[in-house]
Amino acid sequence: MAQTYPKSFKNCAVCNFWGGNRQVDTFGQRVTVDSSSSKGKCLLQGGPWKGQDKQASSQCNKWQAWGALK
Ligand code: SF4
Incomplete structure (x- = not known):
C-alpha cells in the first residue's frame, strides 16, 4: 500500500x-x-549506513531533507 510522508x-x-x-x-x-x-x-x-538497503520508514541521526522538497 502506498505511503505518504510530510516533509517534516x-x-x-x-x-x-x-x-x-519515491515521488x-x-x-x-x-x-x-x-x-x-x-x-x-x-x-x-x-554515514553509518552507506551503501546499505534501508527501508523507507527507517531513521538515523544523519537525516537531511530531500533536495526536491521546498
Ligand atoms: S535517514 Fe538518510 S542518512 Fe540516515 S540511513 Fe536513511 S537515507 Fe541514510
Missing part, C-alpha cells in the same frame, strides 16, 4: 541520501513511496 518526517523516504523510488508532490511538501517497507540504498558517504 525524518525518515529515509524523506532524506536527501536515500536512493529508493514528490507538486508543491514539494509530501513524499510518496510504494510502501513503508520499500527499500533503497543509503548514499551518504561516510
Whole structure:
C-alpha cells in the first residue's frame, strides 16, 4: 500500500541520501513511496549506513531533507 510522508518526517523516504523510488508532490511538501517497507540504498558517504538497503520508514541521526522538497 502506498505511503505518504510530510516533509517534516525524518525518515529515509524523506532524506536527501536515500536512493529508493519515491515521488514528490507538486508543491514539494509530501513524499510518496510504494510502501513503508520499500527499500533503497543509503548514499551518504561516510554515514553509518552507506551503501546499505534501508527501508523507507527507517531513521538515523544523519537525516537531511530531500533536495526536491521546498
Ligand atoms: S540511513 Fe540516515 S542518512 Fe541514510 S537515507 Fe536513511 S535517514 Fe538518510
